[in-house]
Amino acid sequence: MNTILSFFNHSKNKARPIAGILFITVLFGAGILVGAAMSDRTNKMDGKLDSALLSEVQGALNDKFVFWKASSTLPTDKELEYGMITGYVDSYKDPYTVFFPPQEAKSFAENVQGSFGGVGMNVGMKDGSIVVIAPLKDSPAMKAGILAGDIITAVDGKSMIGVNSDAAVNLIRGKIGTEVTITVIHPKGTAPVNITITRQVIKIPTIDTEKKDGVFIIHLYNFSAESPELFRDALNEFIVSGYKRMIIDLRGNPGGYLDASVAMASYFLQEGKVVVSEKQGKNEAVVNHRSQGLAGVPAGTKVVVLVDGGSASASEILAGALKDQGVATIVGEKTFGKGSVQELVNFADGSSLKVTIAKWFTPNGVNISEAGIKPDVESLVGTSTPKLDKDGKPIDTQLLKAIQTVKALK
Secondary structure, eight states, X not given: OOOOOOOOOOTTSOOOBOSOOGGGOOOOOOOOOOOGGGGGGTTOOTTSOOHHHHHHHHHHHXXXXXXXXXXXXXXXXHHHHHHHHHHHHHTXXXXXXXEEOHHHHHHHHHHHHSOOEEOOEEEEEETTEEEEEEXXXXXXXXXXXXXXXXXXXXXXXXXXXXXXXXXXXXXHOOSTTOEXXXXXXXXXXXXXXXXXXXXXXXXXXXXXXXXXXXXXXXXXXXXXXXHHHHHHHHHHHHHHHTOOEEEEEOTTOOOBBHHHHHHHHTTTSOTTOEEEEEEETTXXXXXXXXXXXXXXXXXXXXXXXXXXXTOOTHHXXXXXXXXXXXXXXXXXXXOOOOOEEEEEEEOTTSOEEEEEEEEEEOTTOOBHHHHOOOOSEEOOOOOSSOOBOTTSOBOOHHHHHHHHHHHHOO
């Protein structure tokens, strides 16, 4: 007999955000670090600091530098310090490890907690470029024509070459009702395109369900704190419907909380099955996050997970777990590849450091950051001019492929 699902109570587990929603991060500068705290490393080479060289550079600046703009002023000692720290952090070449001076740190914390004026898209760094992971459903960015995989080359005419995603996001965000022009190169394009968008309050959707051609479809847009409960409700709806085939649509889902992805996987995996392996710290200590074995999904349910290049982080954890544990067939495109964890370290002066502390592997040992999740059945969006149905609406060819695949499962 089918059982209606009970809510997974994960309040005893500390919620851990594994994918920052990058449209709420902030700007910081650049420089090189040295100081009293690092004095024991003076004159060491092999990638270490060389304070003698820094002293020479400082001397050259003091002796030779002149402003070419009359309004310019010399940086303060504190600005020099923050610039050096930022440059030191940047030298690790990890786009997710970022130093925030106090004002930027305060802004980051405030923005994480509430609504903001933006365009509604998630961005990240890939191959040295700022790339749109995905626009949010029904967001100003989506309506204006921003696509997953777009490379951002400029914001309001300011080049983004050599700029990190946090700096770009700070320029994109702004006062509600104002406009921002984002220059992008579409995934299958070659020429830059200017897209002007009016900033709005961004509210993040979570979940939708639909029934199509005998298949129950769950569209999941993020892994927020409330996502497991909403997902449970969707599964209860599936159980009541009597359907035997399900699609979990994770396209454009940038991720969210680890606990949420583990909770959702727990509805499909037996208790104790590995959902994701975490390798922590310098010694890569392994922590396996395992299924709680939550009852409810009827035995014999056929499952397809639909993904694309906008599926990242917690989406990749859920898709990878269901794939590797033999529960689901993956349809669509290779996922984004964001399998690392960041921790925010706060300092006494109000500054903070967002630092990568761990990386994620699927149950079969796939490094999510390096490989992403590859589909079992590939389905690409082949054209920017989609075919239309008889009502003039675009045909979702990837969803149709997922429906075809799940109906063919034995």
